[in-house]
Amino acid sequence: VAPPSLAAGIDVGGTKCLGVVITPDGTVVREEKWPTPRGGDAIIEVLAELADALRPWDTLGAGVAGLVSRDGVLRAAPNLPGVRELAVRERLSAKLGAPVWVDNDASCAAVAEWRFGVAQGAHEVVLVTLGTGIGGGHVVEGRPARGANGFAGEPGHMVVDPNGPPCVCGGRGCWERYASGAGLIRFAREAAEGGRLDRAVDLAGGEVEAVRGEHLRAAALEGDHDARVVFDLFAWWVALGLVNLTNLLDPELLVIGGGLAEAADLYLDGVRRHVGELLYAPSHRPHPRIEVAHLGERAGAVGAALLANFPDG
């Protein structure tokens, strides 16, 4: 049997569905970006139409943020309001008359970075997507490590301070309250309220509540000290979580992906420095390399296209 020549992958995000078709060397030959509809039934419908729009393809995979079981059921999806227990694999497969592979979007991104991106050749890699929340993927010797049920890789809800701010998950002090876009904005507003972020507040039109990532980033790029202090605090929290992951998993490579990867020039050095300070027994071990993802917003879709290579999960 000849290997599949065209692999389709769809990344189902909170606002958009990004579909790609790739050749075996990772070249993207088609791409479609559609809005994500509301509700499970509508999502299945749109995925089927998008899959048809991407034809021809030989295999199809989908990556979705949330808890995806090994049999392709989206059990819970924080970014897709009201969607739970959605049998994506079974329903989409029935509509298309073809097998479909489904996994967590960050696991897909990790596979994609391992195959075509910054993690090529790495024996053990952990990818974290820093965006509104935090996702995670873990690839060992080229295979996604999924855990017993497929739910491995939710570092965003690792508790790093039980007295910390409440999380959407119902817990307190989850890592994604600090090392995400939401965390960065909270640090910025706390600094602004304390009168320690004047330039970014100026850029936001003088309103503390209006400070967004773009203002903070612009101020930092101008060299504003206060904005850089906020990014360093952010970097410290990113590092804290990466150190926890390293103490548990000992990856050779940590990859930072997600929307905040674009601003990594403002915090990556800080993350590396703080990881070196926080790591257990730092002088008696190689430190993990820490790099920024290469595949950008396509990582999830490209990785979804690769899922058919892991047919037995």
Add this chain to the structure above:
Amino acid sequence: VAPPSLAAGIDVGGTKCLGVVITPDGTVVREEKWPTPRGGDAIIEVLAELADALRPWDTLGAGVAGLVSRDGVLRAAPNLPGVRELAVRERLSAKLGAPVWVDNDASCAAVAEWRFGVAQGAHEVVLVTLGTGIGGGHVVEGRPARGANGFAGEPGHMVVDPNGPPCVCGGRGCWERYASGAGLIRFAREAAEGGRLDRAVDLAGGEVEAVRGEHLRAAALEGDHDARVVFDLFAWWVALGLVNLTNLLDPELLVIGGGLAEAADLYLDGVRRHVGELLYAPSHRPHPRIEVAHLGERAGAVGAALLANFPDG
């Protein structure tokens, strides 16, 4: 080639070295317990003598608390003062004229529980040893998951509160400051200082500073409310770390080993209840089973004896 019929394993602890010889079905046919000497050279010497005392055997493995690299170098060992960068595998192998396998003691215990203990048949199991500190082992489909360098499985130094008490590792708020024997005693003394642990203080001769685990346990077994509250606080912290591990690794089984496993009847139900409360998306996933290790203090030595089954690390 016939499989080895007698496998020797030595668990190198802070105070004693426990050596066993097992048959393929796990029966312990010989056992030796010797004091652990001070210093790396003395440890190699004693291990060689102990290995000779255990003869005949066909293979030999050793488990040591600390960071053990994939090539069998003990890089750092918190329980063995002054010992670091000790080439256990190479030096012991040269002395004995036989290959030796070396790994972290908690990884050994996890392998042993998977092969002969409570975790038989589990596809993915995480074992934590709760004692003076916390160790960890992770077995996937019967093989230890060691990470890129062999240093995976140090959950004790996962930071769960950056403002928490200082840790021996130089950090703050590591999980082993809470969910270990040291943590339990700290909770007890804090309660006692607040006048909320009278019975255990009585049992300790009326001195708050004299309260040890045995007094706390005796009071709890009598049904003392205050002592049970301390165990429930301990259970909450054990659960917090186990939830972090589950959000990352999604094991089907979590095993509690180490010295504190003996007192599990006083906190295991609490751990299970708190894990159910703290887990991410608890109503949309199977919860991991949580069980107490079966092999007791021999687990590390039995697992060390099994290391020869994983020759390529």
